[in-house]
Amino acid sequence: MNCCTSGQCEAMSQPEVESFIFGCELSWKTKSYTFKVDEEDECEHCLSLHTISLGEGVKDECNIVEVIARNHNDEEIAVPVANLKLSCQPMVNMDCFELQPPVTFRLKTGVGPVHIAGRHIIVSSSHLNQSDDEAQVEKEIVPIKPANKKERTQ
Amino acid sequence: MNCCTSGQCEAMSQPEVESFIFGCELSWKTKSYTFKVDEEDECEHCLSLHTISLGEGVKDECNIVEVIARNHNDEEIAVPVANLKLSCQPMVNMDCFELQPPVTFRLKTGVGPVHIAGRHIIVSSSHLNQSDDEAQVEKEIVPIKPANKKERTQ
């Protein structure tokens, strides 16, 4: 099955993965939006960005959106990911840019409104926390996953 | 096999997945379109958006398309996903933005016509509702799928 055919359809046969629409608006009134989840939540979450587009009444100026998240040195960094201007490029496809919470979107330049659209993907914990028995079976027959799995701590 | 090579071709060897062309037009005459399926239908359905393009006779104004669907809190939200303007960006590739029915497309700004094109993907229920015997086999040899599958209720 391919990446185009099978997103949520594939999810249909994988009860542990769910996908919901996500959207937020940035403007001079609300310059930033933080996507975060309850740390007690045993599920894993991620955001897959699909499009960023200019909203109604936007001025013909550069609207630069940056993402604030942690790099591999665990430092918080701000990375500009989009620059949209009404007269030449009012929207862009973000190619499923995937981000893990907590992540903040900020309108660095311009007054918007700018709309971010994507999907909020949830992997249920039952998939992540397999019982020892199950892990044992897995160890035996799917050696691609090494036996001594360490928890992902990012 | 890769995401580009193998979409429907892959489907060819997966009898439980079918894919059909999907299209709808939004304009001042028909401002919204709802994609929904018969709830009695035992198959699972999803829409994979490929392109949104301006139609014949469109004016040079912003045409903003929004998607109305449920977020992970089960609230209905409207998310602008495209802003097209004839003189700068008459169409966009939507990067296989996948949505599950029921979902509504609405022309929030502009009078169109705007065309939404994509694929309607169907996973047959025989794939989803395996008999207990089959589930038992699966439990034993594919431990990636945990034994206690709960039905996906979204």
Add this chain to the structure above:
Amino acid sequence: MNCCTSGQCEAMSQPEVESFIFGCELSWKTKSYTFKVDEEDECEHCLSLHTISLGEGVKDECNIVEVIARNHNDEEIAVPVANLKLSCQPMVNMDCFELQPPVTFRLKTGVGPVHIAGRHIIVSSSHLNQSDDEAQVEKEIVPIKPANKKERTQ
């Protein structure tokens, strides 16, 4: 292996999948092109669209390309998939929009020339028509594919 890395390379190790370049030109002289295959052919075929671009000598007008194919109700529908205009967007990436033959491309608006480029993907029938013995083995060890496979009739 990922979708970018592995297209034809992956095909290399999957002798049953082959991929060839595909192209057609639409203009006022040849308004439509139908991609179809010999029904006697035991292979399965699909088209993966990669780019649509304006050709030499095109006028600065909207060139709208539509795809004519069957929807999930087995009705023939025409879906506009691209709108290109020389002065603002002379080409577009079609994101591997995959279509199954028979499918017709038609220049709905404009006089072109417009070029459609992609790949013609073929899955050999030996892969599709497994012997009963093989199907039996599959039933036993890959329960993801249910036992009572019905032939795909689309």
Add this chain to the structure above:
Amino acid sequence: MNCCTSGQCEAMSQPEVESFIFGCELSWKTKSYTFKVDEEDECEHCLSLHTISLGEGVKDECNIVEVIARNHNDEEIAVPVANLKLSCQPMVNMDCFELQPPVTFRLKTGVGPVHIAGRHIIVSSSHLNQSDDEAQVEKEIVPIKPANKKERTQ
């Protein structure tokens, strides 16, 4: 692992797949470039196109790039795949358009310079030429691949 996350990373754990940067320049001085490999080479090769962009000093005219390769009837055909113009679209993302050598890129219209960028992917022959013993094992436990594999002759 997904198509975005895992390209070369996935390759990391698949020693038989390697990926290198690829680039070529087309202009009035060098109108075409052919990507081919030594036929004695036991590895399989493919090109995955990522971007085509206009170079320094380009004129504001249409630069049309065509790909010359063999279609499924083994006829050599020329397919225009990109049309770039400085004042409206100086570059394009080619969505991993994958091509097998020998393939020629030609600047059909315009004087360039135009830059083609992508990846050269190599699957080592040890992966392709499995011993009979290995093939036997595969037959038994991965019935998705039918027993009577015919060599891919494209």
Add this chain to the structure above:
Amino acid sequence: MNCCTSGQCEAMSQPEVESFIFGCELSWKTKSYTFKVDEEDECEHCLSLHTISLGEGVKDECNIVEVIARNHNDEEIAVPVANLKLSCQPMVNMDCFELQPPVTFRLKTGVGPVHIAGRHIIVSSSHLNQSDDEAQVEKEIVPIKPANKKERTQ
């Protein structure tokens, strides 16, 4: 699971793969940036490029970004991968162009600022250096991976 749904989510259930945001800025002040990793590091690293966008205060001129890396002949080559101009295309989606360190980004033409955004993906060495016992198991039940794996030396 598909390429859109499952990036980091998939990573969630694959403890050996981690993904972090990556960003760098090129301008007349800092014309180039090299992404490299400690050679002692036993993990494998790659960069997946998502977007390149013009920054605040950029002039309306061509900003050409090139990638400097090694080709399959182990020669260092410079490949232009993007050409952005404020008045027509202030940003581009790079379609997950994946590169292995060491790799240098250089602003070949223009004074910027230009922002490169993507993901830094890390595959932990425990996944890469399996014990002999594990490799033995793998040999037996996943014959797709041939027994005599040679280390990837690129």
